Amino acid sequence: MSTVLAGHGLVKKYGSTTALAGVDVEVRERDSLAIMGPSGSGKSTLLHTLAGIIRPDGGRVLLRGARIDDLGENKLSALRRKRFGFVFQFGQLLPELPAEENVALPLMLEGTPRRQAVERARRWFAPLGLDGLEGRRPGQLSGGQAQRVAIARALVIEPDVVFADEPTGALDQNTSTEVVRLLTSVTREQGAALVMVTHDADVAAHCDRVLQVRDGRISSHHQYTVA
Numbered sequence: 221m222s223t224v225l226a227g228h229g230l231v232k233k234y235g236s237t238t239a240l241a242g243v244d245v246e247v248r249e250r251d252s253l254a255i256m257g258p259s260g261s262g263k264s265t266l267l268h269t270l271a272g273i274i275r276p277d278g279g280r281v282l283l284r285g286a287r288i289d290d291l292g293e294n295k296l297s298a299l300r301r302k303r304f305g306f307v308f309q310f311g312q313l314l315p316e317l318p319a320e321e322n323v324a325l326p327l328m329l330e331g332t333p334r335r336q337a338v339e340r341a342r343r344w345f346a347p348l349g350l351d352g353l354e355g356r357r358p359g360q361l362s363g364g365q366a367q368r369v370a371i372a373r374a375l376v377i378e379p380d381v382v383f384a385d386e387p388t389g390a391l392d393q394n395t396s397t398e399v400v401r402l403l404t405s406v407t408r409e410q411g412a413a414l415v416m417v418t419h420d421a422d423v424a425a426h427c428d429r430v431l432q433v434r435d436g437r438i439s440s441h442h443q444y445t446v447a
């Protein structure tokens with residue numbers, strides 16, 4: 221399968237702190253990659269660099285073979301909106317909007333008319349087990365339901381890559397398992413790759429591969445055998 225996203229020789233420094241010390245990583249179509257490691261090891265910096273949010277001081281980020289880290293700010297943010305989906309730990313839904321409009325938001329930002337955007341958004345509710353919750357506001361959803369709405373919102377633009385930063389960090393163990401199962405399976409079915417930072421080894425085990433980061437370097441790389 222072809223490589224969707226690659227980072228080559230990524231270096232990022234904050235003053236005297238080296239957050240990334242030369243990282244190479246490749247993500248293929250439908251591949252899911254978990255990034256693990258101790259606090260401060262560089263996991264978030266790596267995810268944000270691959271996602272075009274942080275610019276590396278050295279190395280390159282390629283999306284389907286085209287360099288993205290040297291794009292101008294406008295082009296890069298347009299690319300992030302069109303090609304990448306994002307799921308964070310919590311607090312990412314707009315409280316005043318019903319779930320379906322939260323999901324439709326990325327489409328509306330790209331100029332899709334509201335009715336059409338909401339119609340497309342609704343198609344993601346059943347696959348994510350959210351049938352009947354379209355009109356609920358985030359305050360009326362459980363933590364797990366809110367994260368599934370956030371996953372729908374990341375997928376609605378049919379991105380090349382979904383980036384998830386501690387997507388289950390605020391959930392209990394059972395809910396966390398349910399959310400990561402859906403995140404990995406629905407992302408794969410949609411044809412997107414997944415890059416996820418997590419502290420939780422059980423969550424990481426749902427991914428095809430796990431990278432361990434230590435002091436800004438890849439310290440080990442484990443590939444699960446996919447049944």
Ligand SMILES: Nc1ncnc2c1ncn2[C@@H]1O[C@H](COP(=O)(O)OP(=O)(O)OP(=O)(O)O)[C@@H](O)[C@H]1O
Binds near residue numbers: 264
């Ligand atoms: N904006 C910043 N300014 C200065 N230093 C930073 C900044 N962001 C990260 N760092 C430093 O870079 C290193 C890597 O940080 P990073 O957030 O990537 O680690 P992490 O593995 O994601 O940590 P955690 O698990 O605690 O979220 C740390 O030493 C951190 O203090």
